[in-house]
Amino acid sequence: MVSPMEDNVLDVGVISSKFTSKAYPNSPKTTFKEHFNDLAHTLECFKNSKLSAETNFGSSNVNKTEVFGILVWASNKSDENKNIISEVSNIQFDSDLVFDKIIVLDNNRLNFFVETIQNAKKEFGKENLKFVYHNTGLNNISLQSQSFGDFLPLEYLFSDIIPVRIEREGKVELLIFSKDEFSSDNCSKLLDFAKGFDHLGSISSIILSFPDFNDLEHSPIVQKELLRFGNYKYNKNLFLKKHTEDFRNY
Numbered sequence: 001m002v003s004p005m006e007d008n009v010l011d012v013g014v015i016s017s018k019f020t021s022k023a024y025p026n027s028p029k030t031t032f033k034e035h036f037n038d039l040a041h042t043l044e045c046f047k048n049s050k051l052s053a054e055t056n057f058g059s060s061n062v063n064k065t066e067v068f069g070i071l072v073w074a075s076n077k078s079d080e081n082k083n084i085i086s087e088v089s090n091i092q093f094d095s096d097l098v099f100d101k102i103i104v105l106d107n108n109r110l111n112f113f114v115e116t117i118q119n120a121k122k123e124f125g126k127e128n129l130k131f132v133y134h135n136t137g138l139n140n141i142s143l144q145s146q147s148f149g150d151f152l153p154l155e156y157l158f159s160d161i162i163p164v165r166i167e168r169e170g171k172v173e174l175l176i177f178s179k180d181e182f183s184s185d186n187c188s189k190l191l192d193f194a195k196g197f198d199h200l201g202s203i204s205s206i207i208l209s210f211p212d213f214n215d216l217e218h219s220p221i222v223q224k225e226l227l228r229f230g231n232y233k234y235n236k237n238l239f240l241k242k243h244t245e246d247f248r249n250y
Contacts, residue, residue: 004133005153007141008063012055013154014039014046015070023077024084024107032073032088036104039069040097068154069102074110083108103157115243116162116177116209117152124166131156132163132174135196161193171204177243182210184221187240191229205237213242 003009016039025031046052047067056065073084084106121129130148133139148165156162160179165172174197180186187208194206222234232238 001151002059002062003066003153004139004142004146004149004151005136005155006066006138008061010056010059010062010065011068011154012052012065013068013070014043015072016042018071018073019076020074021076024075024082028084029088029091032084033091033093035071035073036091036093036102037097039071039102040093040099043067043069043099043102067100069099070105070154070157071102072105072110074105074107078107080111081108082106085109103154105157109158112177112179115211117164119244120164120166120175124168128166128168130165130167132165132197134163134193161190163193163197166207172202173205173207174203175207175209177209179211181212182214182218182221182240184225186210187222187225188228191225191232205239206232207239207241209241209243211243213240215240 001011003011016035018035052067056062059065075082075084078084085104085108117129130150131152132148133143133146133153135143162177164175164177166175167173174194176190176194178186178190190208194208197203218240219234222240226232226234226238234240
């Protein structure tokens with residue numbers, strides 16, 4: 001897919017699925033390193049393959065190809081929010097491995113997508129949800145013709161913030177998911193982030209979604225932050241929610 005985040009760049013993802021019916025190992029580094037090395041060798045083979053050449057040849061208006069490795073290591077037995085990435089982050093890899101980028105998706109990261117993107121598709125309708133392509137400084141040409149679409153940029157696989165566009169009943173809403181929990185600082189950062197989406201046009205409201213938002217506890221903090229953002233009115237054109245609703249936020 002031609003990247004919407006960088007002009008004239010073709011993004012290619014090579015996926016390695018290492019799903020296990022068992023729990024993650026108590027000491028996961030050895031197994032993780034085996035999975036990682038296996039994908040790195042696959043990427044090296046892919047770059048020299050006929051398929052890679054055909055992929056590049058079949059793409060127009062492309063000056064560069066970025067090949068991403070995507071390692072999906074999910075466990076059926078472990079908790080859905082188990083964060084295995086933090087436990088293997090300091091591994092030393094062999095110096096002879098040749099690869100550009102490898103993205104790792106564990107239970108925690110996959111569950112973030114289910115709680116946000118998948119639930120939003122069910123709530124608003126898949127056809128009404130589009131991923132938003134924000135200005136990276138490298139996609140000025142792309143944004144002029146496509147500022148949102150069905151394609152999930154590969155960069156969003158490891159991003160803690162995912163913006164989507166919801167169109168329903170003739171109105172356009174910007175929904176921004178945060179993987180980080182609610183805080184005054186995180187709320188302020190998302191409000192600043194939201195200001196950069198004027199290119200979407202006709203936005204009627206902004207929705208900020210956190211994994212732990214509690215209206216009773218957090219609304220005073222929101223009101224205080226809004227003193228710096230005169231264009232937003234809480235519960236009028238700005239709404240905050242929890243990714244998955246419960247009785248405290250229903």
